[in-house]
Amino acid sequence: MAVSFSSIPPASSVFAAYASVSAFIMLIQTMLNQLVPRQVQQYVLNMIHRYFRPRTSNATIVVEERDGMSGNEVYTAAETYLCTKIRPNIERLKISKRHKDVGVNIKFAQCEKIADFYEGVELEWRFVHEERKKTSKVIDEDTDNVLIESEKRYFELCFDKKHKEMVLDSYIPFVLERAKVIKAEKKIVKLHTLACAASYASSIVWDSINLEHPSTFDTLAMDPGQKKSIIDDLDRFVRRKEFYRKVGRAWKRGYLLYGPPGTGKSSLIAAIANYLKFDIYDLELTNVKRDSDLRKLLLRTANRSILVIEDIDCTVELPDRKGPDRKGQSAGPDGHGHSHRPRDHQFTLSGLLNFIDGLWSSCGDERIIILTTNNKDKLDPALLRPGRMDMHIHMSYLTPDGFKLLASTYLNLHDDDHNNHPCFLEIEDLINDMHVTPAEVAEELMKSDDADVALDGLVNFLKCKKKTDPPNAASVKQINDDADGDEERKAKEVMGDTCDSLRK
Numbered sequence: 001m002a003v004s005f006s007s008i009p010p011a012s013s014v015f016a017a018y019a020s021v022s023a024f025i026m027l028i029q030t031m032l033n034q035l036v037p038r039q040v041q042q043y044v045l046n047m048i049h050r051y052f053r054p055r056t057s058n059a060t061i062v063v064e065e066r067d068g069m070s071g072n073e074v075y076t077a078a079e080t081y082l083c084t085k086i087r088p089n090i091e092r093l094k095i096s097k098r099h100k101d102v103g104v105n106i107k108f109a110q111c112e113k114i115a116d117f118y119e120g121v122e123l124e125w126r127f128v129h130e131e132r133k134k135t136s137k138v139i140d141e142d143t144d145n146v147l148i149e150s151e152k153r154y155f156e157l158c159f160d161k162k163h164k165e166m167v168l169d170s171y172i173p174f175v176l177e178r179a180k181v182i183k184a185e186k187k188i189v190k191l192h193t194l195a196c197a198a199s200y201a202s203s204i205v206w207d208s209i210n211l212e213h214p215s216t217f218d219t220l221a222m223d224p225g226q227k228k229s230i231i232d233d234l235d236r237f238v239r240r241k242e243f244y245r246k247v248g249r250a251w252k253r254g255y256l257l258y259g260p261p262g263t264g265k266s267s268l269i270a271a272i273a274n275y276l277k278f279d280i281y282d283l284e285l286t287n288v289k290r291d292s293d294l295r296k297l298l299l300r301t302a303n304r305s306i307l308v309i310e311d312i313d314c315t316v317e318l319p320d321r322k323g324p325d326r327k328g329q330s331a332g333p334d335g336h337g338h339s340h341r342p343r344d345h346q347f348t349l350s351g352l353l354n355f356i357d358g359l360w361s362s363c364g365d366e367r368i369i370i371l372t373t374n375n376k377d378k379l380d381p382a383l384l385r386p387g388r389m390d391m392h393i394h395m396s397y398l399t400p401d402g403f404k405l406l407a408s409t410y411l412n413l414h415d416d417d418h419n420n421h422p423c424f425l426e427i428e429d430l431i432n433d434m435h436v437t438p439a440e441v442a443e444e445l446m447k448s449d450d451a452d453v454a455l456d457g458l459v460n461f462l463k464c465k466k467k468t469d470p471p472n473a474a475s476v477k478q479i480n481d482d483a484d485g486d487e488e489r490k491a492k493e494v495m496g497d498t499c500d501s502l503r504k
């Protein structure tokens with residue numbers, strides 16, 4: 001924490017004290033001039049000044065914008081925090097907005113005083129802005145460029161000396177924490193994808209854009225209980241920093257999202273990112289050729305992020321850890337396949353597992369890893385065990401509850417409309433009786449701005465679909481009720497039975 005601490009006297013007491021002492025000092029100075037050499041004179045005068053310096057009950061912490069050439073986090077946090085405390089009496093402010101910013105950024109433009117209260121204690125901040133006597137070099141933290149600065153900016157935090165410990169141990173951490181929250185609220189979530197680097201040295205790098213996906217938990221049609229348990233799990237995860245440290249685990253969590261296409265797996269990922277304000281790293285496995293690439297990429301991901309591997313079962317041919325892999329290569333002595341090629345020249349399942357929960361995975365904090373698949377059964381069980389994939393989330397076909405949510409987000413129809421609208425009961429019966437994905441229904445609801453027209457279109461669509469897809473209400477219900485793998489298998493058996501009986 002780059003703060004410097006000094007005592008400053010309040011102006012009134014300083015003047016009073018110095019007025020009475022200055023005559024005495026002048027007298028001493030005249031005597032010394034005649035008797036002793038100049039250095040000795042200076043030394044004696046300094047001692048007298050120090051002795052007579054007025055005692056004050058105030059203390060000041062100086063928080064400079066720069067710590068050497070780099071920025072000072074306390075300064076940035078104070079600036080962010082104090083901009084929420086601006087009063088109408090402030091006359092001059094600076095505002096700016098870069099392309100990627102959500103709202104305008106406010107900064108102080110001239111020396112200002114800002115009052116704050118913390119645990120009943122009054123604190124006074126002063127923003128000070130002055131010309132430097134000589135220019136100085138600094139590093140721009142956004143671009144890493146060296147800049148020349150001719151101004152010096154700092155905050156002074158003044159308070160009663162007796163609160164010094166409280167300010168340093170409690171108030172400053174509070175300001176840092178508050179600034180983090182304020183920044184998180186304004187943060188734009190980024191989507192990082194893989195791109196080929198221009199240089200040969202590192203062939204694959206992350207490229208980033210703003211995540212513009214508007215999906216949130218409010219717009220996701222899924223079982224309300226399941227939705228709540230995901231949100232609770234995320235909340236628990238982010239507040240458990242100490243817990244993870246105490247039990248000696250890397251602060252990370254793995255989610256497996258599985259279910260048919262169009263049931264909202266990717267939308268759920270976006271909703272999680274928007275909820276936590278975590279950046280997404282979309283790891284397209286087909287672009288990763290070697291385990292060493294994987295390690296490099298992991299090292300270049302930031303904390304508080306979500307690493308996503310979509311369609312894990314089909315994006316890459318993962319060699320089996322035990323027997324021969326799908327390309328017919330035999331397992332190596334370590335049981336990881338590829339005995340004929342140097343290990344580092346291939347991308348292996350064991351590389352991926354190491355990546356998910358081996359030592360490599362612990363090189364960051366607050367990491368979430370999400371795998372998605374349409375075929376959970378195809379995945380190696382090693383990939384799915386707790387600790388790797390801690391929570392298995394089944395995204396399934398649309399239920400009547402899910403339909404109500406889509407009707408309210410797409411057509412602005414709420415509970416009362418549901419009871420009164422002639423189509424609703426029919427649609428709910430049809431949905432109960434068939435496999436239809438939220439994506440299919442959402443597509444139909446978007447076809448008209450007129451709710452009646454859109455709902456009529458949906459009824460027709462569902463009726464047509466029902467003719468081609470045989471009714472199997474029991475199986476749909478079973479699949480949607482069961483969230484874990486074993487239960488899902490049972491549901492598929494029920495479904496198989498139903499299809500068999502239909503075929504007969």
Ligand SMILES: Nc1ncnc2c1ncn2[C@@H]1O[C@H](COP(=O)(O)OP(=O)(O)OP(=O)(O)O)[C@@H](O)[C@H]1O
Binds near residue numbers: 219266374
């Ligand atoms: N559960 C849902 N709630 C709300 N909208 C949904 C839901 N599922 C799908 N949709 C809508 O359908 C579109 C496609 O969904 P999404 O891409 O999330 O499905 P997916 O399960 O990832 O499919 P795939 O397995 O093909 O990748 C979304 O843009 C969204 O509009």
Ligand SMILES: [Mg+2]
Binds near residue numbers: 265266310
């Ligand atoms: Mg998807």
